[in-house]
Amino acid sequence: MSSSPVWNFFKVSDKDVKLAICNVCLVEIPRGGSHIRHFNTTNMIRHLRTRHTTEYAEYERLSKPTPTPPSLNQPTVSETFKRREPYSRDSKRWKDVTLKVMEFVCQQPLSVVENKGFRRLVTCLDPKYDPPGRKYLTDVCLPALYQTVNTHIDKLLKDSVHMSFTSDIWSADACPMSLLSLTGHFIDSDFQRHNIVLHCQDFTGTHTAEALVNAFNGMFQTWGIQREKIHAILTDNAKNMQKAMRDAGFPGLSCMAHTLQLAVHEGILSQRSISDITASGRCIVGHFKHSPLAYTRLENVQKTLGQPIKKLHQDVSTRWNKQKLALAAYAAEHELPCTFTIHQWKLIENMISILAPFEELTQQISSSTASAADVIPCVRALTRLLEKTVESDHGVKTSKAVLLEAVKKRFADIDTQKLYAIATMLDPRYKDRYFPEALKPTVHDMFRDVLAAHGCTQLPSTSSVEVPGSSRSTDKSPPACSLQAMFDELVEEDAGQTDEEVMIVSQVNQYLAEPVMPCSGQPLAYWQANKGRFPTLAQAARAYLCSPCTSVDSERLFSTAANVIDDKRNRLTSKNAEMLIVIKRNLPLMIDT
Numbered sequence: 001m002s003s004s005p006v007w008n009f010f011k012v013s014d015k016d017v018k019l020a021i022c023n024v025c026l027v028e029i030p031r032g033g034s035h036i037r038h039f040n041t042t043n044m045i046r047h048l049r050t051r052h053t054t055e056y057a058e059y060e061r062l063s064k065p066t067p068t069p070p071s072l073n074q075p076t077v078s079e080t081f082k083r084r085e086p087y088s089r090d091s092k093r094w095k096d097v098t099l100k101v102m103e104f105v106c107q108q109p110l111s112v113v114e115n116k117g118f119r120r121l122v123t124c125l126d127p128k129y130d131p132p133g134r135k136y137l138t139d140v141c142l143p144a145l146y147q148t149v150n151t152h153i154d155k156l157l158k159d160s161v162h163m164s165f166t167s168d169i170w171s172a173d174a175c176p177m178s179l180l181s182l183t184g185h186f187i188d189s190d191f192q193r194h195n196i197v198l199h200c201q202d203f204t205g206t207h208t209a210e211a212l213v214n215a216f217n218g219m220f221q222t223w224g225i226q227r228e229k230i231h232a233i234l235t236d237n238a239k240n241m242q243k244a245m246r247d248a249g250f251p252g253l254s255c256m257a258h259t260l261q262l263a264v265h266e267g268i269l270s271q272r273s274i275s276d277i278t279a280s281g282r283c284i285v286g287h288f289k290h291s292p293l294a295y296t297r298l299e300n301v302q303k304t305l306g307q308p309i310k311k312l313h314q315d316v317s318t319r320w321n322k323q324k325l326a327l328a329a330y331a332a333e334h335e336l337p338c339t340f341t342i343h344q345w346k347l348i349e350n351m352i353s354i355l356a357p358f359e360e361l362t363q364q365i366s367s368s369t370a371s372a373a374d375v376i377p378c379v380r381a382l383t384r385l386l387e388k389t390v391e392s393d394h395g396v397k398t399s400k401a402v403l404l405e406a407v408k409k410r411f412a413d414i415d416t417q418k419l420y421a422i423a424t425m426l427d428p429r430y431k432d433r434y435f436p437e438a439l440k441p442t443v444h445d446m447f448r449d450v451l452a453a454h455g456c457t458q459l460p461s462t463s464s465v466e467v468p469g470s471s472r473s474t475d476k477s478p479p480a481c482s483l484q485a486m487f488d489e490l491v492e493e494d495a496g497q498t499d500e501e502v503m504i505v506s507q508v509n510q511y512l513a514e515p516v517m518p519c520s521g522q523p524l525a526y527w528q529a530n531k532g533r534f535p536t537l538a539q540a541a542r543a544y545l546c547s548p549c550t551s552v553d554s555e556r557l558f559s560t561a562a563n564v565i566d567d568k569r570n571r572l573t574s575k576n577a578e579m580l581i582v583i584k585r586n587l588p589l590m591i592d593t
Helices: 042-051 053-063 077-083 092-105 110-114 116-125 134-157 209-223 239-248 256-270 272-289 292-304 317-322 324-333 342-365 372-387 397-410 418-425 437-455 483-495 499-513 523-530 535-544 552-564 574-592
Strands: 010-012 019-022 028-030 163-166 169-171 178-187 193-202 230-235 252-254
Touching: 019 042, 028 042, 042 053, 092 110, 092 134, 110 116, 110 134, 134 193, 134 574, 163 552, 178 209, 178 535, 178 552, 178 574, 193 209, 193 552, 193 574, 209 239, 230 239, 239 252, 252 256, 256 272, 256 342, 256 397, 272 292, 272 342, 292 324, 342 372, 342 397, 372 397, 372 418, 418 437, 418 535, 437 499, 437 535, 499 535, 523 535, 552 574
Parallel strands: 163 230, 230 252
Antiparallel strands: 010 019, 019 028, 163 178, 169 178, 178 193
């Protein structure tokens, strides 16, 4: 209060600290708030300006800062040169800037630090910073940052009860290197989903199932992940991967997106007219890809028709339908290796209608929030849609029938697979609504068995809760032939369930009796809000909803790998490549926190 010159003309009211009294006219002025943190001097200054001009002029004079006299001491020559000396490599400033440079270089070739343009940029930003060379970054900074990221990941993993994983194999084009990925997925105690890259390691030699088993065991051992903590491992449908899961005894799941793609492939090849259209489309695309002049002419046609400039891609049917007029106009003036008839264009349109749900479904299950709970409902919805007869089926009924049969065959047993069935039951958007009526009793029994296993250590204790009139004397028991003994015997025979089992049944019945959430709802937000009401179900949800339904995370990881290992960085060792990929994908976890 005394720091402002305005208080030379005011004082605080003795009756109310929210008011200030003018020393000149004794008027009470509000101090600008109801709490001391909100008090200000604006009203008092305004009062002086409008009512007391002489005092206001005095206030302005007092408010002007006292000018600081200029220093008469000039720095010495040695002090001037010292100020321009580069930072020592042991200084905090140099280490901090180098860390940021390393974070930037993880997205670029390591040799960028030796680029003249980069060094000129750094010198302009801070002339005293001398950036290290590529070798220092590779040998010192990269391992240090990698270790920092791994330490952060290790802390995150401590909050995981069960984990699911995705894995895939990728071969680089720029150099002879194969990488085996492992991404981890878990739900923490606050029901937040975590997707983490654990490994992207060199995988040399023959990719046999035995080699895969040894690699997986080694990766899990590195992170101290026990077998009982592994909930599921998502892979593609490759035979070596499937055999590795069986041989190692890992709970494996197939990538749903890959399985759908196999079904689509069967449907397209089943009808000769559709496969012929596909072959013709590839010839047309090949014509434009090998002729820049042809592409230029096509772009001119698109501009003339007022269409956006789009390039044709093989096997992307939506692009073909949109470019129907452009291709027809182009063929009228220029030669094409083949063209589509009116009938074939109609077949293309009908085939697009059939495949549209597959595209929509693939995008849905490829999202970062999709889980194994989505598989059964998605398959049920897809098969029901394929079973309906619509007008657009004309000419493509064979393909549609084969698609339906392929989907049913490839997902024949998902209703009875525990990982899928329990995950679906634990998703408040689905529960048991997507199971056939005849199968529901079996699924319910499976559900209760799984919850009993999870509830052994998670259920609140009931032994300490005493119900009035239920206590029994432990030192006295009724005679064996007494009427009371018969009452007790009948009760024990009829009970058949422990207190924990009774609580589980109660939770299950209440959970299933409530309406399902909308499909746009957030399952994890539901369990965070209801973990107090359904403690056993919530713990099981952390395990079963952490599993994705596709191995897309590993495929996205290899998109990152393709950017790390390219023609400009084709001499990277596999270890350095893994460190760069892991840092690039996991660093946002640290930056966001």
